[in-house]
Amino acid sequence: MVPQSWYLVLSAALFTLGVAGFAVRRNSLVMFMSVELMLNAANVAFVACARAHEPVRGTVYALFVIAVAASEVAVGLALVLALFRLKRTVNADEIRELRA
């Protein structure tokens, strides 16, 4: 039996990877994947805690996150596609529309 703390360490590592990836990479698709990584890190933590404490509620949360992540991908990829059509690039540095 793997102790719970290991799962949490894995989750934290994945999350840190996600954050780092989001902060460092310039390709918006990769940044997108990093966001997914963070969401799944959270899912790992949820499921691990659910097994240790309260099986039903934690698992349901994980399912919710997956659902939200799916819909977010639908919107997000559509945005990236639209941006690519407009700008011919997916490099986040070259897209600076949101500014004062």
Added chain:
Amino acid sequence: MTAVAALLLLLPLAAAAVNGLFGRALDKKLHGRLPGVIATAAAAGCFVLSVVAFFEVVALPEEARSLAVPLYTWLDLGAGAQRLALDVGLLLDPLSVTWALVVTGVGSLIFLYSIAYMEHEEGRARYFAYLSLFLFSMLVLVLGGNLVLTFVGWEGVGLCSYLLIGFDYGKLSAADAGRKAFLVNRIGDVGFLIAMFWTWSQYGTLDHVALKVALVGVAAVPALLALGYFVGATGKSAQLPLFVWLPDAMAGPTPVSALIHAATMVTAGIYLLCRLSPLFVLAEGVLDVVAWVGALTALFSGLIALRQRDIKKVLAYSTVSQLGYMFLGCGVHAFSSAAFHVVTHAFFKALLFLGAGAVIHALHGEQDLWKMGGLKRQLPKTARVMKIGALALAGIPPLAGFFSKDEILGAAFNAGMHGHVDKFVLWGVGVVTAALTAFYSARLIALCFEGESRLAPDEHPHEAPAMMAIPLQVLAVLSVIGGLGLGIEAVGWMPLHHWLAPSLASAPDGAHPSAFFTWALLVLAAFVAILFWRVGSAWFRGEFEAPRRLELQFPRAARALAGRFWVDEIYDRAVVRPLRGVAELCLEFDVRVVDGLYNLAASCSALLATGVRILQNGVVHAYAFWFIAGAAFFLWLASRS
């Protein structure tokens, strides 16, 4: 009776609404005459209704000739002594019906004339909408049963006057003239309003009939109260010192000058004096002020009229002068004589203006008398009717102006005979003005129709179309018989006076002049008028030798007359420029202080914003950095506790 009264107001209002709302659609129908036909039909209908009202009032016994026709309750405020109840209702009595007959009768003729006159102008529907609205307002003014309604009509005619003076609003001078008329009239209106408030607080009523009743037994009316109404009247009727707007008002189309600025609206001041005559006779000394202002205005503008070049300006100053006569008449208790002069003046002055319009029409807009001359050969019909009008204005017997003017002068002389010696001076001023009137009337006719032609060589004037000629001929007939028909004091034939008597304050006792003086004054007036007509006629027919010599002999006087005594310039220096200075000061304050405060507040928040603004640079990673940093910060905060 209610139906007649309501229709009398609704007809012109409906015509105004139709032309105003559907003008664009109507404008092209009937060769562009439909708007005019609608308005003229409404005006003629009003005239018929006025005649009906006239016979209704005549049918009543003499002392009961006052028919109040309430239409509906306008407002009913307060209770007890503080109660203010106002009806929208008409008062049909000899005074109001007389005015209504003149307004709608002369008005209909001018409407008819306008159809042809405006045929080739833009905005006919707008023109006739304003004209009908004017007729409506004027009827509200004269028929309104209380002072508030009279005031509503008073303001309504003022508005229409403004709109019609500035009818050609693309021309700056016309727009300016309209504004000037409006503003100068406002000064008078303040007096009217204050007097109205005061009347209500003093006598508890604003109803014409009730006010007359309330004044029975009152010993004296505050002089300032009556002066308030008088100030209103001087504004509307263009008396000193508020006469400056009327000559400028000639910027409007000529039929408008005939209707509003000669025959009807400008007599509203005299109507007010007559309507409130029971009040004025009780105000100590106010009628003397009225008489003096009237006489001086008559003389002053008569002098200015001597040397005007613009045909309409001559007529405008002569209108001011004749209105001065009417005020003089009111001032010497001869209210009915003043009303008589209003009626005859409406006939011959409308005739003169419409005739001038026909001349201007024939000359394609030329108004300078020095560029006319000899026109009786090309425009014989117009020349004939214009001459009749001018003779009536000059007071040549037996035309209309002679009898009415003579009556006013007779009343002034008579007041002098009865102990008010200063009235002899007024009479003298009146006689001098009569001489001036005859002189400039003759000059106008001589310059326009007699002598050599001074027309531009490519000008080929033609007679006015029938639709313009018919009103001229009707008015010419009225100018001839109007005086004879309505009153000859010397032979005791005074139907208009007997008719008006129940509406007006009665003259003081012993005011009836002796037959000898009446005849003597009549002959004198006729002599003065004929003499100066001949002089004026002779001087301006040929080579202008006499006037040139006089001009060289008295150059300063000549310049003062031609420059209209520089009244406009004096007002400009004394009133307009200081006010403009104050306005500029206010503008400066507004721009610098008021706007400055707002701009300061705005710049403060802008300054604050620039600090935060650099954070929002559009780089997603910068946002992410701040987001992560923020999350980390809160995580750290949470872990500390």
